[in-house]
Amino acid sequence: MIEFDDVTVRFGAAEAVRGVSVTIPAGALAVLVGPSGSGKTTLLRLVNRMATPSAGRVRVRGEDVAAADPARLRRSIGYVMQSMGLFPHWSVARNIGTVPALLGWPAARIAARVEELLALVRLDPALAGRRPAALSGGQAQRVGLARALAADPDILLMDEPFGAVDPIVRRELRAELTRIHAATGKTILLVTHDPIEALELATHLVVLREGQLVAAGEAAALAAPPAPPFLRALFGAEALALRRLSLLRVEGAALDGPAPAGAPVIAPEASLAEAWTLMQEHGAPVLAVGGRHLPWSALLPR
Numbered sequence: 001m002i003e004f005d006d007v008t009v010r011f012g013a014a015e016a017v018r019g020v021s022v023t024i025p026a027g028a029l030a031v032l033v034g035p036s037g038s039g040k041t042t043l044l045r046l047v048n049r050m051a052t053p054s055a056g057r058v059r060v061r062g063e064d065v066a067a068a069d070p071a072r073l074r075r076s077i078g079y080v081m082q083s084m085g086l087f088p089h090w091s092v093a094r095n096i097g098t099v100p101a102l103l104g105w106p107a108a109r110i111a112a113r114v115e116e117l118l119a120l121v122r123l124d125p126a127l128a129g130r131r132p133a134a135l136s137g138g139q140a141q142r143v144g145l146a147r148a149l150a151a152d153p154d155i156l157l158m159d160e161p162f163g164a165v166d167p168i169v170r171r172e173l174r175a176e177l178t179r180i181h182a183a184t185g186k187t188i189l190l191v192t193h194d195p196i197e198a199l200e201l202a203t204h205l206v207v208l209r210e211g212q213l214v215a216a217g218e219a220a221a222l223a224a225p226p227a228p229p230f231l232r233a234l235f236g237a238e239a240l241a242l243r244r245l246s247l248l249r250v251e252g253a254a255l256d257g258p259a260p261a262g263a264p265v266i267a268p269e270a271s272l273a274e275a276w277t278l279m280q281e282h283g284a285p286v287l288a289v290g291g292r293h294l295p296w297s298a299l300l301p302r
């Protein structure tokens with residue numbers, strides 16, 4: 001869906017991105033993570049041609065972006081930045097309807113879409129007439145997200161989208177994004193320098209250091225021990241272990257044979273993190289999963 005093929009980006013003598021090759025599958029929530037200055041934003045901006053490769057190729061939906069019309073390409077890809085770039089003199093509704101208006105949608109269709117998006121990002125419809133300055137930071141972020149989703153792009157780029165809000169709102173917004181990703185199946189590419197945020201959100205991780213790709217792949221696989229030393233240093237061993245548990249399903253770890261009578265019951269589609277919580281709550285080392293059982297040892301990395 002999004003392919004970086006041996007891409008290098010130079011700014012003068014400096015190389016912001018160095019020979020990066022990675023493919024982001026359709027429907028992934030891929031998180032670009034790495035220290036400050038590692039090239040995350042530059043890599044993201046290659047996708048909608050806000051940055052240009054000095055060497056190599058970027059393909060979006062199978063097409064070389066160098067051959068695409070930049071304006072059309074940008075309208076087909078949602079973009080959310082930390083500063084959001086909401087127009088201060090426009091209402092929330094008009095801000096959300098920006099791209100549909102550019103695409104020439106009739107007013108009634110735009111109004112219906114704005115209403116739908118306010119519901120999707122869980123904003124009170126009463127806020128539609130307000131100016132951005134009259135919103136909280138978290139509400140403004142939701143407006144930014146709604147605006148990026150307005151024309152229903154299949155790809156969404158997000159650059160530190162939750163950087164400007166406090167930790168509690170940040171957690172809420174992450175949960176919303178996970179829900180919206182699951183509900184819409186969009187391909188999302190998100191930049192963060194926060195490793196915990198990366199592990200919480202990512203189905204796929206792209207780890208950068210000094211412009212080079214350090215690791216890329218499914219988050220569950222990368223989080224599985226033994227994680228490479230750089231990942232352990234970046235994320236912390238505990239966070240990796242917990243993330244691994246939250247990404248794996250009970251049905252994949254349950255063993256044949258029934259659980260002892262009275263064992264707490266867990267659904268096969270629950271995560272191993274939920275199983276662990278249930279075991280702790282009940283002081284039970286084994287859970288029942290239909291006719292199968294999940295011993296605590298099945299939570300350990302194999």
Ligand SMILES: Nc1ncnc2c1ncn2[C@@H]1O[C@H](COP(=O)(O)OP(=O)(O)OP(=O)(O)O)[C@@H](O)[C@H]1O
Nearest residue numbers: 011015016034035036037038039040041042043193
């Ligand atoms: N337009 C530009 N002109 C010159 N150098 C740039 C430009 N954009 C980025 N760079 C440099 O390229 C390198 C990578 O920058 P980039 O913003 O992609 O990193 P990042 O990982 O997103 O960093 P941060 O987390 O601090 O935003 C940095 O050294 C930066 O100074």
